[in-house]
Amino acid sequence: MINIESTDNVQSVMKEIPEPTTGFPPEVWHSTRPSTRAARIKQQLLANERQIDVERARFATESYCATEGESMVIRRAKLLLHLVRSMSLAIGPDEVIVGNRSLLPRMGVIAPEGAVDWVDKELEILPTRPQDRFNISAEQIRELREDIFPYWRGRTLEDIVATRVPDDVRIAVRGKAFSLNQTDHAQGHILPSVENWLRLGVGGLRDKVLAARQQPEAQSQAQQQFYEAALIALQAAAELMQRYARLADQLAAESSDSARQHELQEIAAVCDWLAEHPARDFREALQGIWFLFVLLQIESNASSFSPGRFDQYMLPYLERDLESGQLTLEQAQELLEYLWLKFNEIVLLRSSSSARYFAGFPIGFNLVVGGQKTDGSDATNLLSYMCLRAQADLGLTQPNLSIRLHQNSPEAFLRAASFVIGRGSGMPQVFNDEVIIPGQLNRGIAPEDALNYAVVGCVELSTPGKALGWSDASMFNLTRVLELTLFGGKDSQTGEQIGLATPPLDRMHAFDELEAAYDQQLAHFVALMVKGCNIVDSIHAEIYPSPFLSLVIEDCIERGLDVTAGGAHYNFSGVQGVQIANVADSLAAIKQAVFDEQWLSAGDLLTTLRTNFAEQEVLRQRLINRVPKYGNDDDRVDQHAQKWGDRYSTLVEQYPTIRGGVYQPGFYTVSAHVPMGANAGATPDGRLAGTPLADGGLSPTAGRDKRGATAALNSVSKLNLELASNGTLLNMKFLPMFFEGSEALKKFTLLLRGFCQLHIPHVQFNVVSVDTLRQAQANPEEFRSLVVRVAGYSAYFTELDKELQDEIIRRTEFSDVG
Amino acid sequence: MSKTFDLSLTERSRLEQVEGIIFDIQRYSVHDGPGLRTNVFFKGCPLHCGWCANPESQSMQPELVLSEVNCISCGQFETPCPICWAEQGESGWSREQLEEFDERTAICPTGAIHWIGERRTAGDIMREVRRDAPFYAEGGGLTLTGGEVTMQPDLAEALLRLAQAEGISTAMETCGHTRWPVLERLLPYLDHILYDLKQVDTETHRKFTGLGNELILDNLRWLVAAKAPLTIRVPLIPGLNASAEPMRAIAGFVRDLGDSRLSIHLLPYHTLGQSKYKALGRTYPWAEHDRLMTDEVNTLARLVESYGLMVKVGG
Numbered sequence A: 001m002i003n004i005e006s007t008d009n010v011q012s013v014m015k016e017i018p019e020p021t022t023g024f025p026p027e028v029w030h031s032t033r034p035s036t037r038a039a040r041i042k043q044q045l046l047a048n049e050r051q052i053d054v055e056r057a058r059f060a061t062e063s064y065c066a067t068e069g070e071s072m073v074i075r076r077a078k079l080l081l082h083l084v085r086s087m088s089l090a091i092g093p094d095e096v097i098v099g100n101r102s103l104l105p106r107m108g109v110i111a112p113e114g115a116v117d118w119v120d121k122e123l124e125i126l127p128t129r130p131q132d133r134f135n136i137s138a139e140q141i142r143e144l145r146e147d148i149f150p151y152w153r154g155r156t157l158e159d160i161v162a163t164r165v166p167d168d169v170r171i172a173v174r175g176k177a178f179s180l181n182q183t184d185h186a187q188g189h190i191l192p193s194v195e196n197w198l199r200l201g202v203g204g205l206r207d208k209v210l211a212a213r214q215q216p217e218a219q220s221q222a223q224q225q226f227y228e229a230a231l232i233a234l235q236a237a238a239e240l241m242q243r244y245a246r247l248a249d250q251l252a253a254e255s256s257d258s259a260r261q262h263e264l265q266e267i268a269a270v271c272d273w274l275a276e277h278p279a280r281d282f283r284e285a286l287q288g289i290w291f292l293f294v295l296l297q298i299e300s301n302a303s304s305f306s307p308g309r310f311d312q313y314m315l316p317y318l319e320r321d322l323e324s325g326q327l328t329l330e331q332a333q334e335l336l337e338y339l340w341l342k343f344n345e346i347v348l349l350r351s352s353s354s355a356r357y358f359a360g361f362p363i364g365f366n367l368v369v370g371g372q373k374t375d376g377s378d379a380t381n382l383l384s385y386m387c388l389r390a391q392a393d394l395g396l397t398q399p400n401l402s403i404r405l406h407q408n409s410p411e412a413f414l415r416a417a418s419f420v421i422g423r424g425s426g427m428p429q430v431f432n433d434e435v436i437i438p439g440q441l442n443r444g445i446a447p448e449d450a451l452n453y454a455v456v457g458c459v460e461l462s463t464p465g466k467a468l469g470w471s472d473a474s475m476f477n478l479t480r481v482l483e484l485t486l487f488g489g490k491d492s493q494t495g496e497q498i499g500l501a502t503p504p505l506d507r508m509h510a511f512d513e514l515e516a517a518y519d520q521q522l523a524h525f526v527a528l529m530v531k532g533c534n535i536v537d538s539i540h541a542e543i544y545p546s547p548f549l550s551l552v553i554e555d556c557i558e559r560g561l562d563v564t565a566g567g568a569h570y571n572f573s574g575v576q577g578v579q580i581a582n583v584a585d586s587l588a589a590i591k592q593a594v595f596d597e598q599w600l601s602a603g604d605l606l607t608t609l610r611t612n613f614a615e616q617e618v619l620r621q622r623l624i625n626r627v628p629k630y631g632n633d634d635d636r637v638d639q640h641a642q643k644w645g646d647r648y649s650t651l652v653e654q655y656p657t658i659r660g661g662v663y664q665p666g667f668y669t670v671s672a673h674v675p676m677g678a679n680a681g682a683t684p685d686g687r688l689a690g691t692p693l694a695d696g697g698l699s700p701t702a703g704r705d706k707r708g709a710t711a712a713l714n715s716v717s718k719l720n721l722e723l724a725s726n727g728t729l730l731n732m733k734f735l736p737m738f739f740e741g742s743e744a745l746k747k748f749t750l751l752l753r754g755f756c757q758l759h760i761p762h763v764q765f766n767v768v769s770v771d772t773l774r775q776a777q778a779n780p781e782e783f784r785s786l787v788v789r790v791a792g793y794s795a796y797f798t799e800l801d802k803e804l805q806d807e808i809i810r811r812t813e814f815s816d817v818g
Numbered sequence B: 001m002s003k004t005f006d007l008s009l010t011e012r013s014r015l016e017q018v019e020g021i022i023f024d025i026q027r028y029s030v031h032d033g034p035g036l037r038t039n040v041f042f043k044g045c046p047l048h049c050g051w052c053a054n055p056e057s058q059s060m061q062p063e064l065v066l067s068e069v070n071c072i073s074c075g076q077f078e079t080p081c082p083i084c085w086a087e088q089g090e091s092g093w094s095r096e097q098l099e100e101f102d103e104r105t106a107i108c109p110t111g112a113i114h115w116i117g118e119r120r121t122a123g124d125i126m127r128e129v130r131r132d133a134p135f136y137a138e139g140g141g142l143t144l145t146g147g148e149v150t151m152q153p154d155l156a157e158a159l160l161r162l163a164q165a166e167g168i169s170t171a172m173e174t175c176g177h178t179r180w181p182v183l184e185r186l187l188p189y190l191d192h193i194l195y196d197l198k199q200v201d202t203e204t205h206r207k208f209t210g211l212g213n214e215l216i217l218d219n220l221r222w223l224v225a226a227k228a229p230l231t232i233r234v235p236l237i238p239g240l241n242a243s244a245e246p247m248r249a250i251a252g253f254v255r256d257l258g259d260s261r262l263s264i265h266l267l268p269y270h271t272l273g274q275s276k277y278k279a280l281g282r283t284y285p286w287a288e289h290d291r292l293m294t295d296e297v298n299t300l301a302r303l304v305e306s307y308g309l310m311v312k313v314g315g
Ligand code: SF4
Pocket: B070, B071, B072, B073, B074, B075, B076, B077, B079, B080, B081, B082, B104, B107, B108, B109, B110, B111, B112, B113
């Protein structure tokens, strides 16, 4: 229960804390726990075994068979309509906010239009594979194999991509220089205009489509088909809500509990209203938001549809209800937490290999609070605090809660955020307006939109309701490309020529020559990456139009153009450079050992790398310990991070995307540092072949940053991160002692203030004791609700595979003991 | 609020060249003064307290350290270092041994064996301190600690003046065993003084630290008279002062100084320094003592409070 009365009040309470004391936050946040009902829903959610859902695959097959020959945008709309008419629905016994895209929470949904081959291969191992398991029955396997998959072979995104990627790109992908993403499911990664959805409702959007359809400049066949599809999608939206209304009616009739009966009748009324009209109050808005995301997921089954600046667009609804007395703050908090629970009900079924890149079912409901209004003033409000409070109460992995900080963020907000960070769920993650907004402006985003930026998925930056950022187009393995460069563009093991034939390290006479060769190889592979991404992008436009999504992205309706075809106001593609730390450390090692001090010959280094440091542990240790490392604020090595990070950025940003806009660089990996490390041989920084790269994106290599948090932050800040406008990720791990007591929290806010000044776009804090993690490894049962950060999002520790668990344990601790 | 003193260019470059021996610079310290701090550890101390958690701070000379966990028995030597790392006697290692070890520090692949203690100039140290300027909001800044800062007054003065000229807040931790003119000389450049008070009884003090406390008590009285920005820090050491009688004496002494702004920080004994003794080839002199229980610490804190003093546990 909470009894915050107004923002001012919260702030004053937080300011008044006598210092020092251990009682922060004081009475208002004295004990953070959810309401009994929310706790019950949470418990059921976590106890739930994940199942495979076959319905979507079945109905998609039916729909596609029935619509053959029609235009794809219409087929996609009809698919949505068929799905909402056919899928099984449920309303849980405790639910107030209702709706899901599958019968049970957390089901693994198969969308066959994306891919069937990998699903087919993994059907038997889904219940036992190392990462992200799902139960599946023999009958389900039979149905998928016999009745569903055969129809799709050759028609899926995966299959079409496979036939269209040219050889040069294929060689580079196989040679692990970069990955092409979004090749087996719809791409998602977008901030719908929740604001428009709530304000206009289904009816308002329909009016907008009907009006746009009449425009003289919107009369092409493609445009008219788009409008028709949009209307069908709106019909589907309305029908889904009406079906939930009827289900609630039915359950009310069956219920013997009069209180619940009344609740169900209310639910039915809310759903019926929303099926046509805009939300009128806080509760309707919460329910409306959830229907929006359910519908987006039914249509696309994709990662990272993110709610964005929830505290901004929801505030008017809350304020009205509080003023009129319709809701107490306590009730509002409880309702809010019901939505929070809902965000945890959708998980994404990924292939084993993809699950390694994005472990722990991240679905990317990124929700950001705080920051600035479009006039530049501070935007923090009561709801910002309530969202932080919800995270403290529930400690779940979704929504992926983020805060925006700027120079004038209120002290109380920093304190509240620090308190929640100290609870160890890895949230909120922290974004820095002071570097992100200039970075957005630099990409041609209008000032009011740059000020209004929000976060997609893990850490990707975008404009709510106006942009298709395609932020996870590719991961570019900077480390692997350096490795290839050392060997003259060849794979060190097979000798296959993967990159350009530049001279190998043992034929170079100066460090400059290595830099020149690396530069050439980077330019070569970046060009190929863009070529590959453009092909994938164009196939999406062809087979994955998303008429429902297009309704909530400006200017799709105005232009009569689907979002996948470039209908959004802003268009980008984001490609991540991985991993700066290993590149910088490796170059520093080569420069010092081979060229400056010359205690290691280039030939010996190459042999050693080729043989993975076999019998060369002494040399390996020397390279690790006697050469400066990124993350210690040491310019001798940080200069390489800065130079090559910035070089990657400038190479990327020169390319336009096929939807308009440009490619923009990012530096983040989520959990991809593990598989991308598996793709790279031994490196001169002492890293063994196949072992993980540094985590996060901009983080130093685990255990190599030994000079404390501020030194690590300083190292990172040397890159020009305004250029990394797609998003960056920096992980820092802290022991709980940094958060114990009011004074410790106060000091943590000073670290956040310093971070804000350093022009680093993002940081997140993993606050956990190593002992706890070891215990959790040994007894997963007792630690089901233990949430940790895996680079960029939170996951349940016990749901990660052992390798990742070990990795988390190894990360540097910034401990100040002794 | 830090006092700023302008420095002429020549004065600044003179100060930047002042040299001294330090053994560490610790960034992002959340203790030892307000805000976030960068701690510069001076090497050398007149006292030799058995419980010292920084034994490497005691001697003013560079010392050899072997951190056994980092040794991979690299096989470069017939006998791996940890085996020849016999306990160091009163007089340290022989010349030959030192030369041998010195050679090993140059080629140890992990840095497990290394020298600790480095002569650095004030300018060089300030370059590192300055890098954390974005984190010095709300009173954070530079803390000189050790070892005993006042054993190297030139370096101390240079660092404090350079810091203040840049608007970086300053603090110094001291055991107080120094001549008054040294403190008087540093005082104008200090925003905070963390003054250690271990024992009021002179004989006990002598027995456990090697020296009497006459200077320490006198200096403290003078600092109070000079209205210095003082915080008194009492390390709670079982076997020395972590019991009612000595704490009463300490609290009584502080109360009688007659300055109501004085607060006392109690720093409970911990054994984290223990491994450092082994690394230096010494034995831990305070081994027989256990860590203090939270209850014991709280009882002592209440006792001190009962003298009308502000008390805080931790520093
Ligand atoms: S040189 Fe280093 S690694 Fe080798 S034996 Fe000595 S301490 Fe161990």
